[in-house]
Amino acid sequence: MTNAFAKDILTGLRAEQKHLPSKYFYDDNGSRIFQEIMNMPEYYLTDAEFEILSLQCKSIIDALQFSTPFNIVELGAGDGLKTFKLLEYLVKHNIEFNYVPIDISQEAMDMLSKRLKERLPGIHISPQVGDYFEILKKNKENDYPSLLLFLGSNIGNYLDDKAIELLQLFNNNMKKGDKLLIGIDLKKNPIVIRDAYDDKHGITKRFNLNLLLRINRELNADFRIDDFDFYCHYNPITGEVKSYIISLRDQSVELKAINETINFEYNELIWTELSKKYGLQEIQELAENSNFKLKTNFLDCKHFFSDSLWEKP
Numbered sequence: 001m002t003n004a005f006a007k008d009i010l011t012g013l014r015a016e017q018k019h020l021p022s023k024y025f026y027d028d029n030g031s032r033i034f035q036e037i038m039n040m041p042e043y044y045l046t047d048a049e050f051e052i053l054s055l056q057c058k059s060i061i062d063a064l065q066f067s068t069p070f071n072i073v074e075l076g077a078g079d080g081l082k083t084f085k086l087l088e089y090l091v092k093h094n095i096e097f098n099y100v101p102i103d104i105s106q107e108a109m110d111m112l113s114k115r116l117k118e119r120l121p122g123i124h125i126s127p128q129v130g131d132y133f134e135i136l137k138k139n140k141e142n143d144y145p146s147l148l149l150f151l152g153s154n155i156g157n158y159l160d161d162k163a164i165e166l167l168q169l170f171n172n173n174m175k176k177g178d179k180l181l182i183g184i185d186l187k188k189n190p191i192v193i194r195d196a197y198d199d200k201h202g203i204t205k206r207f208n209l210n211l212l213l214r215i216n217r218e219l220n221a222d223f224r225i226d227d228f229d230f231y232c233h234y235n236p237i238t239g240e241v242k243s244y245i246i247s248l249r250d251q252s253v254e255l256k257a258i259n260e261t262i263n264f265e266y267n268e269l270i271w272t273e274l275s276k277k278y279g280l281q282e283i284q285e286l287a288e289n290s291n292f293k294l295k296t297n298f299l300d301c302k303h304f305f306s307d308s309l310w311e312k313p
């Protein structure tokens, strides 16, 4: 089997505890539904981070203590909306920098550069499509200091070990003095978190079940969407939101493109996503465990979210 999607889906569905990789949520439909999630009033993450990057851009840039020009390398830039205020501040103040947004979607990168060039004439932008690490490796040979951006609480989607592994990989591909600004969702009143993930509009349910529709389409499968539901749970002690799809009956699903049949038991769970929330002490430990030095946590006014600035010592 050559197709990575088919391979990953099959591995997940054959496992003792079934699971599906959340990165596959984001096909064209999934990305559109995710936009709807971000627009829900309950999904506080987007607004909180936007507020930090809008109101505190001067403090963030001052804290870098960089000589100019420098690089801003954004991992998973997407539509780049959050970063806009920060870039706008730099352009307005004639601070010389090169913006390197990285994303797996060529289309997203084309749109982002077009929009930025219109809105911020004179900006230096070198969009890159592809694998983070290949691009980071190249960037390490660059003479100028770099700020890496890993925003949107992406890190919350990794299990503890995997998170540290990923951050160490970032670290290995940075130069001494380079900085990482990492968006991390904070522990808070559990009701606020529950409402953001278990939304009453049913958008998050649609977002999760859309992955089954994608499997139907791409692997010629026959998931009957009405026979599955969505469940999610926040544990305020561990800080983990876990999302699942539930099988509402004993059933089997054929994946015709790869000649496979998967059986589901009544009430069997398929784990789809982890969205981990951190306390400030845990952020400190995360930084240390991945060989960074924490400089400053930039919080929004409600203290819901942190953009945490780390240095490679």
Ligand code: TRP
Residues within 6 Å of the ligand: 022, 037, 045, 153, 156, 157, 196, 197, 204, 208, 243, 272, 273, 274, 275
């Ligand atoms: N990964 C994002 C997050 O952790 C997107 C997301 C929001 C999500 N709600 C979700 C992913 C529910 C899976 C299930 O916030």
